[in-house]
Amino acid sequence: MKTTRAFIVIAATMVVATLAVTPVNVLGQGFKPTRAVDVVNHSRAGGGSDLFARALVQMLEQEKLIPPGWQVLNKAAGAGAQAMAYLAEKKGDPHTISVFTNTWVVTSLTVKETTYTIDDFTPLVRMILEPTVAVIKGDSLYKNLKDFVEDAKKKPGQLIQVGGTVSSVDNLFRNLIQKTTGAKWQYVDVRSGGERIANLLGGHMHIYFAQPAEVSEHVRAGNVKIIAALTESRLEGLPNVSTIKEQGIDVPIITQVRGAVGPPAMPKDRVQYWEGLFLRLTKTASWKKYVKENEVESAYLNSEQLGASLKELSNQLRETLKEAGVKVVR
């Protein structure tokens, strides 16, 4: 019975800790949340957006910009579809926001069953851009992406790229590179990032377009090497890796975006609160550490700029998806 009581005590402390929310005045006048905010994301626990949402809340708490107690809600079904539907339901609710990625845009474009698209929501802020790098096994003979492309030209269809779903950035890059260079290689969709790396390390597949943080430990151990940055300019953390354009392959760059949106038609004062809160976060030490550790680019945009940028992204993705053979419905 003692154990039961101990458990109840622990559990009760946890419950109390999560419930005890005292509103703290962050920005003086205007709108401010009067209770804990729910931060929605479209991943399962442990997925990319889930981690981003948790990291945001953790940093905001650490920097005392918000009171403790904000919750991260997982609405994982349908690659953003469920999260969008949930956020749309919360129209008028000042205490719900959501993090988003390119996935929301892609799902808006390709899934005809979605009732809502990214355009229905109030853009709040863009926080980061995630660069993509081309990765091969450590003992592979290719020195750069150019070598790989040349080899693929020699044996069309025999080299294999491992990556996410066909609508992911990886596959779109593959199509763009194939189109400009005339090379052809296969694309295999493998569900989890871990298994993609396992397939690369096992030599079953030959190249992976990854985010730097996914592979940095393997690079350090010499298991894999990065042969090109699929970015406009060289990455700060990888000064020796040349960009795809430097290697003479001229393709448009698609970047993975992360940021936050609010429910549809959010009033101006609330938008301003969120803009201000996240802008202040980007100035903190926690944020700078996060950006460095995760090898991403801090790329704040306010609501208006984000809205314009999303439109642009939407058009770019529509074209590249079509060319990659994915059915676009909007």
Add this chain to the structure above:
Amino acid sequence: METLQNILLGFAVALTPVNLFWCFVGVFLGTIVGILPGLGTPATIAILLPLSFQMNPATGLIMMAGIYYGSKYGGSTTSILMNLPGETASVVTCLDGYQMARQGRAGPALGIAAISSFVAGTVGILGLMLVAPPLARFALRFGPPEYFSLMALGLTMVIFLAGKSMIKGLLAALIGLWLASIGTDTFTAEPRFIFGRLELLDGVDFIVATIGIFAIGEVLVNLEEKTKIDLFKVPKGLRNLLPTLQDLKDCRFAFLNGSVVGFLIGVMPGAGATIASFLSYGLEKAVSKNPDKFGTGAIEGVAAPEGANNSETGGALVPLLTLGIPGSNSTAMLLAALTLWGMKPGPLLIQEHPEIFWGLVASMYVGNIMLLILNLPMVPLFAKILRVPNYFLYPVILGISVVGVYAVNSSMFDIWMLALFGILGYVMRKLDFPAAPLVLALVLGIRAEETFRQSLIMSQGDLSVFLTRPLSVIMLLTAAVLLAIPIFRWTQAWRKQTASEEN
């Protein structure tokens, strides 16, 4: 020698009072989470994550891992007592465990589950400690063709689950495969069979289907009779509540089988505990002298899958800690936790942070002993639950099912699906269709199709890819041998029968 030094370092970490305390908290919470269906390890870890930011990474990992393997211990309880599997890996435990409970042997069933979990869990840790790096390198030789062959091997287990009619077993499995094909096809991003429902884009939730078919279906069947007669006999006396020496003897092979199968499957990223538990059950039945006993309350049928389910934990930590590659949602959450603590889990983790790896290994020995001490005394207590009158038990099972399913996604749609699968489970039982093949095929189907298509992309459409890779061939041959055993037995029985009829 080096290993010995390392393990001493590990115990030095694990036996500090702080780590001991959080290890206990972890395994205790894990047991509770395991007993309650639905909630699940990844969600629990997510809930506790903020709490652990105050701890140092070793302590945090020790607690999180405690939740992980602790929940595997608890998973068998509701399967045995209520035919209510809390996760898909416990489905096979229902088959014999629940039958044992109906025969008044709930105590021995729960006891053997705890003992088998302890034995196999310990073997899993030994494996993790002694052979992790070479085994991880070996696991990398598994590409899509090998995974497909493994899934094919897993699917042949259907024949051991089919019961009286092979056709019905196969049909149940095929329906499972069809249910598995519901959702977005990842290769083309096209939705299949979603009936216009967004919620189905990610496919049918295994847990919802499993709980519906097993638990709700069972309640409906039982409520056909007015429950005047107590279905469950619960014998008095502690001796009847724990496994006998004979039981333990009967389970000798099951312990070994569960330990080895579970650990090896666990090492493969993305294979999962479900295939481990089903495979060890099939293997147990294949080598058994009395295969007919299975499904009617064979104690080995509880010991083998429960062992495999727990040994899988040690295996799953191999690729996570040696390569930084998570093979399941639970290990992905552990990886995420490590990252949020500022660690960089990867191939250099063991080298650069030996105290984390060895501390965890040592704490798992300690945690396993805690779990055994925690679980065995609870056996008589749990067995007594069955003395609760049925008119109270059945609503509780319905309630737990609903809450458990709702806890996963907070989705009303899932609850409607639960009711739908409940009536499916009832109809299947009335028409004598076995339920376990359906769940097995539903869980393995997605990966079977994925890996099949991946393999054919790799080989540019050449089917021989499955027969030219040695590991793949070995698994396909094993599947063929396993298939041959019951067919051989069946034809023999048939010959005998026709012979006797002619006389």
Add this chain to the structure above:
Amino acid sequence: MTKGDVWAGLILAGLAIFIIQQALVLDYFSEYGLGPGFLPLWLGIVIFTLSLALIGIRILGRPEAFENEGGTSAGTGRALATWGGLMLAIALLNVLGFITSFVLLTFLLVLVMDRRSPSTSMVVAVGGALGFYLVFSAILGVPLPQGPWGF
């Protein structure tokens, strides 16, 4: 069980036709190897064949020993009524909240299905609901659907 098997066979054959018809809409091959229609098409064909085999065996073959599990039609009625009650309780979840719907469901099950007295039924229902509230809401913090009165 002969009759049941024939019915099961017919229903499954129907499902198989539906699956095949849907699969034919999907592509068998895609730009990325086999298409989304590959698996469902073959599944449909095999399910169709096996369900016909099931019917054939039952009609033509020797009837197997009578199985007692068939139960009575009254029993089936009770099971279906229970299921109906569950569906109703689920429909009420969002209106009344989990606790209240659970009390109602339990009360009805115990009263009607088990023919206990109304007072016993009420005690069981309220006691059970309290237990659920304590374990799941208060201790574990699992979110349950809430009614207008906050639980």
